[in-house]
Amino acid sequence: MNYTLHQLEVFYKVSEKQSITKASEELHLTQPAVSIQLKNFQEQFPIALTEVVGRKLYITDFGREIAEVAERILNEAEAINFKMRSYGGALTGRLKISVVSTGKYVMPYFLSGFMHTHTEVDLLMDVTNKLQVVESLEKNEVDFALVSVLPNHLKLNNVALMPNILHMVANPKYYEKIRLSKKTGVGDTPLIFREFGSATRGAMEGYLKEREIILGKKIELTSNEAVKQAVLAGLGCSVMPLIGIKNGLQSGKLKIFPMKKLPIITTWNLVWLQKKKLSPVATAFLEYIENEKNQIINADFKWLEAYGNN
Known part of the structure; x- marks a missing residue:
């Protein structure tokens, strides 16, 4: 066998992500480069490391065992580099x-x-x-x-x-005021949420529950940046951490709307x-x-x- 540390790194990342596309992004390589290294690595083994079912890549049982060994080898190689550098007296x-x-x-x-x-x-x-x-x-x-x-x-x-300070914010170009009430109806302000599992979403849901607000239209997005862009575009309002919207507030494209029980401060x-x-x-x-x-x-x-x- 004549595999390289680079091939081990590529295979380990592919096994971790179960995707050539995601592995290439993590390694800052092109997809063809990852595919070539994966092919060259596979050719050194008589048993398949991966298999494709439909259009999805899976790691075989043998491939998972090799990935575990690859991780240990890569960690040891990294330790060698750190030890070498530490002899110069630097924190490594x-x-x-x-x-x-x-x-x-x-x-x-x-x-x-x-x-x-x-x-x-x-x-x-x-x-x-x-x-x-x-x-x-x-x-x-x-x-x-x-x-x-x-x-x-x-x-x-x-x-x-x-x-960490959270306020209700919206684009004043689209909203003169925000209407939230205990019963839904035409004219209720759409609320934009983060995905399940987000602490910001948890804070927003806790606020609505405390005020016994029943949701009308609801929009769910999967990142804070996506929520910010949606609020800027006038899709609705959201309870957002101030830390991520400095430019919008200072430019006037976003406005804090004072609401009972806000801000939330963690x-x-x-x-x-x-x-x-x-x-x-x-x-x-x-x-x-x-x-x-x-x-x-x-x-x-x-x-x-x-x-x-x-």
């Missing part, structure tokens, strides 16, 4: 963070200074919804997670970073499992956060104060 290793989707407007600011200081550290930040973030914590796949609602069933340590928390043995990189990052978080908030998030109590 990988920092893995899972972030709820709205957190993408927050976490980069708390990472930037650390990554500029420690140039030998690799960063893997997965941006997804709350359910998947919690799952990554449960499986011990990440060092830290950024959430605005703490999961009750996990034993976690946490560092509170900053407030807290962005950096969390990790209590049983987690933090790596030197994770420990250094935690120290950085505890020392620098106030300066970061004052430098990058002071603008929130202008909208916090509208």
